[in-house]
Amino acid sequence: MIEVNYAIALGVLLFAVGLYGALRSTNAVRILMCIELMLNAVNLVFVAFARLIAAAGAAGAAGAGSTAGSTAAAGAVGSSGALVASAAVTGQVFAIFVMAVAAAEAAVGLAVILQVVRQRGVVQVDKVNLLRG
Amino acid sequence: MKFLDAFVLFLPTLGFGVLGVVILVSAWMVSHVRRITHAAFFMVLAFTAVAGVFVMLGADFLAATQVLIYVGAIAVMFLFAIMVSDLKELSDNPAGRLTGSEASAAAPGPAGRVAAPWLVLAGLVAVGFAALVLAALGRSGVPAVRIAAAAGAPTTAPIGQALFGPFLVPFEVASVTLLAALVGAIVIAGRESAGPEGAGPKTAGPETAGREKGDAA
Numbered sequence: 002m003i004e005v006n007y008a009i010a011l012g013v014l015l016f017a018v019g020l021y022g023a024l025r026s027t028n029a030v031r032i033l034m035c036i037e038l039m040l041n042a043v044n045l046v047f048v049a050f051a052r053l054i055a056a057a058g059a060a061g062a063a064g065a066g067s068t069a070g071s072t073a074a075a076g077a078v079g080s081s082g083a084l085v086a087s088a089a090v091t092g093q094v095f096a097i098f099v100m101a102v103a104a105a106e107a108a109v110g111l112a113v114i115l116q117v118v119r120q121r122g123v124v125q126v127d128k129v130n131l132l133r134g
Numbered sequence: 135m136k137f138l139d140a141f142v143l144f145l146p147t148l149g150f151g152v153l154g155v156v157i158l159v160s161a162w163m164v165s166h167v168r169r170i171t172h173a174a175f176f177m178v179l180a181f182t183a184v185a186g187v188f189v190m191l192g193a194d195f196l197a198a199t200q201v202l203i204y205v206g207a208i209a210v211m212f213l214f215a216i217m218v219s220d221l222k223e224l225s226d227n228p229a230g231r232l233t234g235s236e237a238s239a240a241a242p243g244p245a246g247r248v249a250a251p252w253l254v255l256a257g258l259v260a261v262g263f264a265a266l267v268l269a270a271l272g273r274s275g276v277p278a279v280r281i282a283a284a285a286g287a288p289t290t291a292p293i294g295q296a297l298f299g300p301f302l303v304p305f306e307v308a309s310v311t312l313l314a315a316l317v318g319a320i321v322i323a324g325r326e327s328a329g330p331e332g333a334g335p336k337t338a339g340p341e342t343a344g345r346e347k348g349d350a351a
Binding site: 020026091104113 | 161166195253
């Protein structure tokens with residue numbers, strides 16, 4: 002059966018492929034695309050870890066619920082259960098933040114590339130040497 | 135019946151394998167196809183397959199967000215940026231633009247060839263990343279979890295409560311960041327060739343020699 006660790010491995014491999022593409026390309030648009038792929042790989046790892054932590058939290062809550070039978074412990078179990086519910090989606094919340102940053106980065110990066118293409122006529126990053134001095 | 139049950143049990147494995155192969159192959163093709171438009175569509179394919187993996191991991195809201203933001207917004211933005219620029223100049227392999235010695239010195243690797251040093255470097259980074267993840271897994275001590283072992287609860291409500299609870303300040307910072315990026319992108323891209331197109335100090339480069347269109351934009 003497929004375990005969540007395989008999803009983490011998939012994220013690592015996707016990060017490597019994106020990094021390789023970003024390093025070997027000279028086209029600025031293609032580099033931006035590969036950076037988006039790398040951010041997506043990080044998202045994948047975040048979500049996989051969130052799944053792991055959610056499963057561990059559910060198992061822990063179930064264990065605590067089965068062992069603690071008294072009513073005094075019910076409140077503690079409930080509060081820890083709420084904490085677990087919040088911690089279970091922390092990875093997904095981080096993935097949402099990564100998506101927001103990726104969108105901002107793509108917008109600004111594409112605007113800069115458009116302006117460079119408009120003014121210099123090239124999109125190859127090794128030919129843009131405005132700051133060479 | 136026994137075969138059918140085995141097949142149903144095998145389905146998540148099959149789905150994950152197909153999605154993983156699609157993700158990796160299309161991510162590889164993003165940097166290896168010749169046309170930049172095809173690269174954008176391969177990127178869309180990779181994003182969609184990642185959304186499928188999100189579904190398998192029980193992150194339904196994030197899968198929908200992935201499709202909406204990445205496929206619906208970012209990929210369309212890439213395609214519009216490619217569309218409004220000159221496609222020939224945006225291709226990695228400008229066959230009709232460079233000639234002679236310029237072409238030999240132009241790009242270290244035309245599309246389709248494997249650049250070995252970068253591949254080795256990316257492999258090293260992948261090994262380091264994997265070691266980091268393995269160390270984190272070992273320290274956390276969480277047990278291995280099977281994908282799609284149980285139908286998870288919908289995650290939309292917990293994500294909303296987390297965004298407006300403990301993550302309220304980062305959420306607002308993210309929204310302000312998006313607003314600033316939007317304004318900045320409009321300011322940068324909307325500038326009507328204010329730079330020195332013919333008057334400013336332009337370094338004498340061969341890259342603007344055979345270019346006559348695009349100034350009117």
